[in-house]
Amino acid sequence: MLKQKVxxxxxxxxxxxxxxxxxxxxxxxxxxxxxxxxxxxxxxVYGKKISRNPLELGRAVAAKASELDNGNTFAKIxxxxxxxxxxxxxxxxxxxxxxxxxxxxxxxxxxxxxxxEKILLEFVSANPTGPLHxxxxxxxxxxxxxxxxxxxxxxxxxxxxxxxxxxxQINKLVESVKAAQQGxxxxxxxxxxxxxxxxxxxxADPDMVEKLxxxxxxxxxxxxxxxxxxxxxxxxxxxxxxxxxxxxxxxxLHQLGATFEEGGAIWFKSQSxxxxxxxxxxxxxxxxxxxxxxxxxxxxxxxxxxxRLINIWGTDHHGYVGRLKAAMQxxxxxxxxxxxxxxxxxxLYRGHEPVRMSKRTGEMVTLQEVIDETGADxxxxxxxxxxxxxxxxxxxxxxxxxxxxxxxxYLQYAxxxxxxxxxxSEVQGPRSRVGLSELVDPAERELMIKLLSFPxxxxxxxxxxxxxxxxxxxxxxxxxxxxxxxKCRVLGNPARLFLVDSxxxxxxxxxxxxxxxxPEAM
Numbered sequence: 001m002l003k004q005k006v007x008x009x010x011x012x013x014x015x016x017x018x019x020x021x022x023x024x025x026x027x028x029x030x031x032x033x034x035x036x037x038x039x040x041x042x043x044x045v046y047g048k049k050i051s052r053n054p055l056e057l058g059r060a061v062a063a064k065a066s067e068l069d070n071g072n073t074f075a076k077i078x079x080x081x082x083x084x085x086x087x088x089x090x091x092x093x094x095x096x097x098x099x100x101x102x103x104x105x106x107x108x109x110x111x112x113x114x115x116x117e118k119i120l121l122e123f124v125s126a127n128p129t130g131p132l133h134x135x136x137x138x139x140x141x142x143x144x145x146x147x148x149x150x151x152x153x154x155x156x157x158x159x160x161x162x163x164x165x166x167x168x169q170i171n172k173l174v175e176s177v178k179a180a181q182q183g184x185x186x187x188x189x190x191x192x193x194x195x196x197x198x199x200x201x202x203x204a205d206p207d208m209v210e211k212l213x214x215x216x217x218x219x220x221x222x223x224x225x226x227x228x229x230x231x232x233x234x235x236x237x238x239x240x241x242x243x244x245x246x247x248x249x250x251x252x253l254h255q256l257g258a259t260f261e262e263g264g265a266i267w268f269k270s271q272s273x274x275x276x277x278x279x280x281x282x283x284x285x286x287x288x289x290x291x292x293x294x295x296x297x298x299x300x301x302x303x304x305x306x307x308r309l310i311n312i313w314g315t316d317h318h319g320y321v322g323r324l325k326a327a328m329q330x331x332x333x334x335x336x337x338x339x340x341x342x343x344x345x346x347x348l349y350r351g352h353e354p355v356r357m358s359k360r361t362g363e364m365v366t367l368q369e370v371i372d373e374t375g376a377d378x379x380x381x382x383x384x385x386x387x388x389x390x391x392x393x394x395x396x397x398x399x400x401x402x403x404x405x406x407x408x409x410y411l412q413y414a415x416x417x418x419x420x421x422x423x424x425s426e427v428q429g430p431r432s433r434v435g436l437s438e439l440v441d442p443a444e445r446e447l448m449i450k451l452l453s454f455p456x457x458x459x460x461x462x463x464x465x466x467x468x469x470x471x472x473x474x475x476x477x478x479x480x481x482x483x484x485x486x487k488c489r490v491l492g493n494p495a496r497l498f499l500v501d502s503x504x505x506x507x508x509x510x511x512x513x514x515x516x517x518x519p520e521a522m
Contacts, residue, residue, distance in 0.1 A: 023045060043061060122312070266282040344389060419504065441488055444488060448502075
């Protein structure tokens with residue numbers, strides 16, 4: 001909302017000055033509040049391109065932008081060395097805009113119009129061979145919050161979980177369960193652990209593979225449900241084969257001249273499309289590879305009518321990205337519309353001590369154990385709070401603290417504190433937008449701008465696929481609110497109470513986008 005006004009005004013100023021408007025520039029919050037609320041590097045970028053002094057160019061663009069705005073939105077637009085263009089919002093604009101938050105309520109921060117793009121978001125997709133681990137949990141939360149952000153930004157989003165329910169890992173699982181039933185150690189490359197023993201006791205006949213996998217999948221679904229993550233569709237790999245979709249995809253690649261036969265196997269010519277080597281599609285024994293199934297699955301996604309595919313994969317799948325894009329390109333699909341996010345690893349800590357094993361079983365710490373210990377809210381917040389491209393250190397002790405050191409507690413406490421303030425105020429009369437023009441204290445102004453910038457934040461976080469921007473915004477907003485409340489007496493002031501209620505709406509909307517509860521008392 002606010003940033004878009006700056007972008008729009010700058011592009012209009014460029015057009016008025018007969019400069020091309022295809023220059024990529026940035027608009028960000030101004031790091032020095034005394035200079036303005038927003039700043040742009042347009043003159044620095046453009047000055048290089050046309051060999052013109054950035055400060056001179058910035059002054060010319062600022063003057064034209066001021067003329068076009070005519071004080072409707074900005075009280076001041078000027079340039080500062082070495083060429084940044086700074087924008088200070090007018091108080092009249094801020095006061096007139098604040099009521100939009102209450103009028104839109106739950107919709108504040110969400111796009112007012114739908115975008116013409118249908119997205120299929122696939123995430124988690126863990127093999128049905130055991131309980132979900134903390135890495136799966138991080139990808140589950142990241143995927144879920146990205147889905148919420150994209151929907152808030154106006155996209156149509158479907159969530160899908162791909163079940164690898166055939167292949168060698170399933171054969172090893174069956175062998176492992178049989179071994180546990182017979183008191184033998186797990187076979188080489190098989191699955192050990194307490195959960196295999198539990199399955200062995202529960203499933204009388206491991207050869208009933210469907211029942212075996214359903215049992216494990218049900219546990220995974222329960223864990224995801226406890227984390228607040230749900231899917232629109234659970235897609236089985238076996239269905240691809242049953243419906244001949246893998247064969248059809250390989251046949252189509254063959255018809256397009258993208259395959260060759262060697263050593264009794266059928267290969268995809270991926271090297272000619274940028275891969276480091278060619279890849280096997282059908283083995284010598286006639287069995288398709290996992291890669292062939294992946295090609296068929298993603299071709300099927302496009303054929304189902306999705307405009308963009310977003311996958312969140314584990315870090316061990318990094319090498320698969322190029323070859324899968326090459327296959328989509330060979331099949332005539334828009335490879336640039338296949339977007340793959342590689343989720344990084346999670347290390348658990350208790351304070352400064354790494355946690356490697358479950359206290360209960362002496363084995364891998366499961367996702368469910370983390371949820372049981374810290375709660376779904378803290379688990380979700382901590383998984384979402386670090387850039388998906390970075391390794392995450394998760395401190396279990398911090399996640400359980402009921403103090404301002406714990407960021408999720410700090411944000412939820414701000415919501416609860418506001419609920420308490422508003423409850424107290426009810427006996428003193430209603431909050432009112434009348435008198436908003438009196439909100440001119442720097443702490444009031446800072447809070448109002450923060451609240452009004454929420455739609456920009458949602459759009460950016462959705463576009464960049466960065467849930468951590470939402471957690472950072474939430475923490476900053478809570479800090480800004482607490483600062484305002486400490487500086488400005490609220491009770492008995494209808495306009496300030498209106499600002500408090502606006503803060504409640506935005507904090508609640510942040511928490512809801514994160515899939516976290518909004519307590520009214522703590």
